[in-house]
Amino acid sequence: MRQELQRPRGTQDILAPISSRMEQLRRIAIDTATRYGYDLLETPIFEQSAVFLRVGESTDIVQHERYTFTDVGGVDLTLRPEGTAAVARAYVENGMANKPQPVRLCYYGPMFRREKPEALRYRQHTQFGAELYGSTQPEADAEVILLACATVEAMGLPAPLVRLNSIGCSVCRPQYRASLLEYYHSHEEELCADCQSRLETNPLRLLDCKVDIDIRDRAPDIKDYWCADCAAHYAELVALLEASGRTVVRDPFLVRGLDYYTRTVFEIAHPSLGNRAALFGGGRYDGLATTLDGPETTPAVGFGMGMERILSVLEDKNLTPERRIYVAHIPGSEADAFVLAEHLRQEGFPIDTDLLRRSLKAQLRDASKRSNIVIIVGGDEWAQFKQVTVKDLAQNEQRTMPVEDLVPYLQQLS
RNA sequence: GUGGAUGUAGCUCAGUUGGUUAGAGCACCAGGUUGUGGCCCUGGGGGUCGGGGGUUCAAGUCCCCUCAUUCACCCCA
Incomplete structure (x- = not known):
């Protein structure tokens, strides 16, 4: 196929068995969130670029991983690279600060980042x-994390191990940041090229480095810099999660890439994804809504979950093939079969039927590939008694019955 | 953005030291007599060998470029 007609890099066509599986997962996700009191919020898939720019100037995903365009009216727009900023914008714009607090919102949809594609890294992913707005309490962090865990379990994954950390607040983080910088500057010559530049751009991310791990391991731990409030918040959060039956582990090197986080950050990985690709991750971002012209203090905490990644670690056992019914005709009764097929569809049955006027033999061959019940219309039984033959392809059993008995019979089958 | 691997039918792949009209399996379609699938047999459709350029009498095969896929890094779901 001509290259210019192929699908864009890093995107995918989701075909039949997988597409219905994705739909299943979507339903599970939204149902679970509903059970926790979260309302579905749908925002546009593009926003004015400023929404994302304000929210994370130093992160790669807004720096050079954006799909940005100018529309004919001259407005600078960006395909959303993540959900949090868009939800925050909607929260502010719709005056949700005036609703009963806390406000619980969930979202589901495609995100776009112009990254180099890789295993489980797409330019469009779902x-x-x-997001939970309006509470600074550790119960809020806990609820969001529990929802995320409950969601992946409802989808059929084993209980996840949550990696957790607190990156402090405006009171304590500056001091930590300073000592981290001091520490790393004293080892500057030993650092890899990436870390040297991180030193300038985003010092906290130094802890993410997989090369200079010996230097990293001796770096100061933020835990020792937490202010009293942050320490208490973290301790209460852990206690709540553990009391709820979740296993958590503190990861002192967990600092997430979006730079709007405050205090809590968390992530869960999956063994088969090699610890690098997280299944879901999130944290607290108390200053975000304010950045988007929201009220002075709008605490919030939330997570994002990559559906393609979930799908990839799910076993295929839940893939139950649909029960389908094939209406076949004996040559000469095409129209009668066609009308019967339509009638059965209106009764709610999933029906396949031949549209090529093929021989009965060819129809049965076709039916065996896509159906498990065949209804044969035509011939003497049809002409004389309006009877049809119903054949179970798996059992290789068939019986003849008046057409008016068909609907009750099929209903009793399923 | 950096580095490695790979690009032949819808899919999985053969294709010998460059040498006639490029193959197989699976899938798809049709037949194997009159109204019945899965097995078997026969036949058929489908490829500008990712694209462009070069070397050569001759390129799927050698060289260069490019595009794409994939893996690792970066970052992230």
Whole structure:
């Protein structure tokens, strides 16, 4: 196929068995969120670029991983790279600060980032996420994390191990940041090229480095810099999660890439994804809504979950093939079969039927590939008694019955 | 953005030291007599060998470029 007609890099066509599976996952996600009190919020898939720019100037995903365009009216627009900023914008714009607090929202849909594609890294991927606005309490962090865990379990994954950390607040983080910088500057010559530049751009991300791990391991731990409030918040959060039956582990090197986080950050990986690709991740971002012209103090906490990644670690056992019914005709009764097929569809049955006027033999061959019940219309039984033959392809059993008995019979089958 | 691997039918792949009209399996379609599938047999459709350029009498095969896929890094779901 001509290259210019192929699908864009890093995107995918989702075909039949997988597409219905994705739909299933979407339903599970939204149902679970509903059970926790979260309302579905649908925002546009593009926003004015400023929405994302304000929210994370130093992150790669807004710096050079954006799909940005100018529309004919001259407005600068960006395909959303993540959900959090868009939800925050909607929260502010719709005056949700005036609703009963806390406000619980979830979202589901495609996200776009112009990254170099890789295993489980796409330029368009589907994300499910939830955001809780209006509470600074650790119960809020806990609820969001529990929802994320409950969601992946409802989808059929084993209980996840949550990696957790707190990156402090405006009171304590500056001091930590300073000592981290001091520490790394004293080892500057030993650092890899990436870390040297991180030193300038985003010092916290130094802890993410997989090369200079020996230097990293001796770096100061933020835990020792937490202010009293942050320490208490973290301790209460852990206690709540553990009391709820979740296993958590503190990861002192967990600092997430979006730079709007405050205090809590968390992530869960999956063994088969090699610890690098997280299934879901999130944290608290108390200053985000304010950045988007929201009220002075609008605490919030949330997570995002990569649906393609979930799908990839799910076993295929839940793939139950649909029960379908094939209406076949004996040559000469094409129209009668066609009308019967339409009638059965209106009765709610999933029907396949031949549209090529093929021989009965060819129809049965076709039916055996896509159906498990065949209804044969035509011939003497049809002409004389309006009877049809119903054949179970798997059992290789068939019986003849008046057409008016068909609907009750099929209903009793399923 | 950096580095490695790979690009032949819808899919999985053969294709010998460059040498006639490029193959197989699976899938798809049709037949194997009159109204019945899965097995078997026969036949058929489908490829500008990713694209462009070069070397050569001759390129799927050698060289260069490019595009794409894939893996790792970066970052992230």
